[in-house]
Amino acid sequence: MVREMELRQGEVSVDMPSARDAGLVFIGRIRTPWTSRLATPRQGRHDGPVCRLEIFEPWVAAIKGVDFYSNLEVLYWLHQSRRDIVLQSPKNNGNTRGTFSLRSPVRPNPIGTSIVKLVGVEGNVILVRGLDCLDETPLIDVKPDRCEFTPLAPPQSGDFETE
């Protein structure tokens, strides 16, 4: 459910386009200790509490190999966010910044990303530290952190292009 918030001084909202064209599939849900946005960290920390990425069927087989990496990139849908504010006042002081210059959860497509520390895998659950989302936040994707990942597939011509 999207909870509407009042605009702060200087903030600007727009009419949301009605067309929605990305057929996202939630692959699981994230279990965290936080049930209030105000108590949730602004950004996760690697010494923060262990959180659970509960993967739904039919995606559980896709966990294979995740434990090779110590850091993962997690993408999630900040489902309680408004999506229509283009100028925001993070400090609530009338000074505004454009949404694309912020990591605010309020954005046209409220996708959150975090680099998390892998704690372990237990069946269909990936245990991690470093999240900053509400309990029950829908999970979009899990990938190895790009710094640790070397492509397994052979390179393609674009890999050698320089300017």
Ligand code: SAM
């Ligand atoms: N680390 C992510 C990023 O940088 O993309 C998210 C950062 S965002 C600033 C984190 C904040 O989003 C939290 O402090 C909380 O206020 C809010 N939040 C967390 N989970 C949410 C959810 N499911 N729906 C709406 N807002 C959420």
